[in-house]
Amino acid sequence: MRTESPGSARDMRGAESRSAAGGQTLLVLGASGDLTGRLLLPGLGGLLAGGTGGGLFLVGSGIDDWSDARWRQRVTESFAAAAATGAQVTATTDSALYLRADVTRPEDLRGLLAACRGPVVIFFALPPAITAKACRALTEVELPTGTRLVLEKPFGTDTAGAAQLNELLATLVPEEQIHRVDHFLGKSTVLNILGLRFANRLFEPVLNAEHVAAVDIVFDESLALEGRAGYYDSAGALIDMVQSHLLQVLALLTMDAPPTVDARELRDRKAQMLRATRLWDDDVRACTRRARYTAGEIAGRRVPDYADEAGVDAARSTETLAEVVLTVDTWRWAGVPFRLRSGKAMSATRKEAVITFKQPARVPDGLTGYDRPDRLRIGFGPDRLAMDVNINGPGDPFRIDPVTLGVDFGPGELPAYGEVLRGVLDDDPTLSVRGDTAEQCWRIVEPVLSAWREETVPLLEYPAGSGGPEDSLLAKQLPFPAPGTDPRAGA
Structure with missing residues (x-):
């Protein structure tokens, strides 16, 4: 029986050696979930096929005990569903990295960020309650300069909850680096x-x-x-x-x-x-x-x-x-x-x-x-x-x-998520x-x-x-x- 927690040294071992050079990293929390496979990855594939996002390093993370090969298979299938082909699509797929982690634990988040290269875009493809817990855990982690946070709707559960989450996010990065995405x-x-x-x-x-x-x-x-x-x-x-x-x-x-x-x-x-x-x-x-x-x-x-x-x-x-x-x-x-x-x-x-x-x-x-x-x-x-x-x-x-x-x-x-991701990767909050x-x-x-x-x-x-x-x-x-x-x- 496996006794290490998600995000342990065993899960993270060799992360740097498996990392590929890239201009920035897209770190997907909830990589094994439905939203990632059905919407996020096809949108990313369309973006890459169109010539945007070159040199992107794609890191997926979740509680499922996946290997890099399993994650790359999901990426490949999602890109294929979007009819995304080309050198950038292949390069991103081949270098994609998966790390098992509990994103509500600060130590696991540190391990994930250590595996990233360049400016980091953290995409919370998670239920709202888990997203809020992950953000609280990030307050105990030193974020790389220029980190952008991408949150899915619904943002909070009510007016007070949304305000509290806004206050929490403001302690992590400036408002201009927070992308509350609405793919609509x-x-x-x-x-x-x-x-x-x-x-x-x-x-x-x-x-x-x-x-x-x-x-x-x-x-x-x-x-x-x-x-x-x-x-x-x-x-x-x-x-x-x-x-x-x-x-x-x-x-x-x-x-x-x-x-x-x-x-x-x-x-x-x-x-x-x-x-x-x-x-x-x-x-x-x-x-x-x-x-x-x-x-x-x-x-x-x-x-x-x-x-x-x-x-x-x-x-x-x-x-x-x-x-x-x-x-x-x-x-x-x-x-x-x-x-x-x-x-x-x-x-x-x-x-x-x-x-x-x-x-x-x-x-x-x-x-x-x-x-x-x-x-x-x-x-x-x-x-x-x-x-x-x-x-x-x-x-x-x-x-x-x-x-x-x-x-x-x-x-x-581009598909809707491709448009949204282009704004995120270009650090343009117009659609956020x-x-x-x-x-x-x-x-x-x-x-x-x-x-x-x-x-x-x-x-x-x-x-x-x-x-x-x-x-x-x-x-x-x-x-x-x-x-x-x-x-x-x-x-």
Whole structure:
């Protein structure tokens, strides 16, 4: 029986002799986990194949007793999945090193850092609780100059927890060297929001409360739990998607034009919008919905009841669909409802932001058929831009027909994690979430989380493969009454 602890001299022996020369080291904590194999390594492979990250030394670490060969096999398979080839891909794979370690032990972390070369990027591909313990352990370790810390969402577990973690990280490295990554911000279409808004005079003048009736930001997927109960059952849809990804998109859609896309300017504008965001009329019961899927069928495949999925604790009442209606209390957006929704095991995948414009003041008498407002749709998967407009169609010239004008963007140069990693390796925090922003995201959803935990809002159900619960907020008539007004009086 093995008696040494993870990270012992036996595990670390020969680390320096096995190290390869490189400009900087990417140290992955949680190297044997799902996130590393499914997202992180394919993103890195795409980055390397594109000619970025030359000379990178890749070190993986975890509690699993892997050999270098086992780790290199995982790297090879993940790079192959991303169709990543080339000299840099091969060099990084061949020199990759794996060290078994308990990352909550300062002595193990010292051993890991001793095996690194050049500036070190520490990527915490770990559950939030383990990440926090590892960061506390790092306070007892002397970090190499220029060390960057990369943390996955969710960042903390609530507002107070995020603030405490921020304070802890500030004792390790400066804020500019902390990358709270949200791979959703690496999606090319999300980044294209900035170009769409600020490089086109056609759109920006009408993106305000005078012309916009409502904004929906939706991330529905036909995928069910897919074996992710270990993380998802303790998080749920609100934390997994709304608290992080969808609020970041809201900030990009609502922010005023920055003078440049410099990291500081961009992140300042996003933070300003999130500080102005709160629950619509502070009414949790009226403006939030939570639900979870029951047994059903998706594309001919039977899906079990969420409560019966492996690893799920049914007593937790974890939601697989979350809806919230928010208001952004600024001069530009006051009175416009922002409806955010994320759901699993839905009938179809729908990943888009939809800006619904107000009806014309008057449609001339004699024109018939008009029944749909104009909409601007920004798709996140597939990446697509579309406009729903009304025109005089063929046939009767006095009849208005709805049409959709659209363009496909095609895939970005890099997968989302490749974009995020490029920023990290280049020490560019533009796509990273700043500390104060992370706290604001928790502040926005905290009243909802509290009410849901107290069962103030019932947990609804919807069959897997359906469009969600019947009482969905997205199915309700637009627009919502303005905050503080009599709902019977209209908006």
